[in-house]
Amino acid sequence: MQARILTLLAAAYALAVPQIFADAAADESWKKVEAAMKSIKQPETRPKSREEAVEMLKKGLAEYDAAAKAFSEKAPTDARRWEAKYFELEISRARDFVGQKDAPSADKLADEILNAPDASAEMKANATGMKLVNRVQNLDESPGGETAWAKDAEAYLKANPQSKFAPMFEQKLKSITALAGIKDKPLDLKFTAVDGREIDLSKMRGKVVLIDFWAVWCGPCVAEMPNVLKAYEKLHPKGFEIVGISLDQDKAKLEAFVKDKGMAWPQYFDGKGWKNDISTKYGINSIPAMWLVDKKGMVVSTNARGKLEELVEKYLAAE
Structure with missing residues (x-):
């Protein structure tokens, strides 16, 4: 055994x-x-x-x-x-x-x-x-x-x-x-830019407009800026405009960055950061958030990042 x-x-x-x-x-x-x-x-x-x-x-x-x-x-x-x-x-x-x-x-x-x-x-x-x-x-x-x-x-x-x-x-x-219903009618957006320009999206009919929610302190926003500048320089003469919605709290830093990068487009600024009046109204909870508005003032994309130039050319060519 x-x-x-x-x-x-x-x-x-x-x-x-x-x-x-x-x-x-x-x-x-x-x-x-x-x-x-x-x-x-x-x-x-x-x-x-x-x-x-x-x-x-x-x-x-x-x-x-x-x-x-x-x-x-x-x-x-x-x-x-x-x-x-x-x-x-x-x-x-x-x-x-x-x-x-x-x-x-x-x-x-x-x-x-x-x-x-x-x-x-x-x-x-x-x-x-x-x-x-x-x-x-x-x-x-x-x-x-x-x-x-x-x-x-x-x-x-x-x-x-x-x-x-x-x-x-x-x-x-x-x-x-x-954002429910935002694509059902023309986007209503009016404000006085940080440089004093009066902005009224309804007066930009016939243009393709990027609404760019961003901030100087946002790394991905800054990394994306060369692509935004490139698209603007190429397509602005054909009818492309940009409206910046800054979620910054430091006005001086915003103005210095805009000047240094040659960003010719207007910027909304209220100094409230994430509580920015416009971004809060539209439920923006991450940036960059890049919306594209067509010639009729309709929001046609709320995610234009990474394909901006392609989309702008598409909607510039549309009637």
Whole structure:
């Protein structure tokens, strides 16, 4: 009997040892994946230019791809692979930024997670949230897009009230409510600009107008300004105008920035920051917010960022 027990123990040990080593190898490989993720999310040094940012990101993505591939080969059924897949979903725009156009689409990555039998409920909820985040970028381009998105976002929040996306979706729903009907009639906007000019949007009929909600202290706004200036210089002679709505509190800094950058268009300023009268009226909760108004005074886009020149040319050509 004792001999048989020893034999069984030896057999069990023989079966367990390879698995122990396999698990240890997978854990060590996963550490490299986590390190690569961290290097992308929290780089040790900040890039000093766009070019440097692209190169740093390319290097980080290459290290991540190599680590993720090695982990997948060592542990093809390890549930942590869905954490890696979700990270790929999070950085899908970063791949676009560095020109990796052959990468899987965000929706495809999300669907892989949602269809995975061994992905956790939390991971699937996050994937659904990311799909909703990505849809926000194209609400202007689909008829009824805002209504459909709001319905899906409300259902998501009901099912996932503690989701990390909840604050963002709640703010967007408030914005959609505040903007309800804004595209049904010409936009009414009148004010005295910081330089004394009297602005009345109704007197700009026949022009295509960008309403740019921004601030000097807003990094993404400042980063976007070269594109805005480029579009203005190219298309202003053809009938393109810009009206700035500044969420600054320091008038001197605003005036100095506008002068330094050569921003010839008028600026609304009331010194109230996020409580700015105009931005509050329209539920603006993040900047830059770039609205485009057509020749008839109708708001045709509330998300012109990243495609400004293309949209302006489109509406300048329209009758």
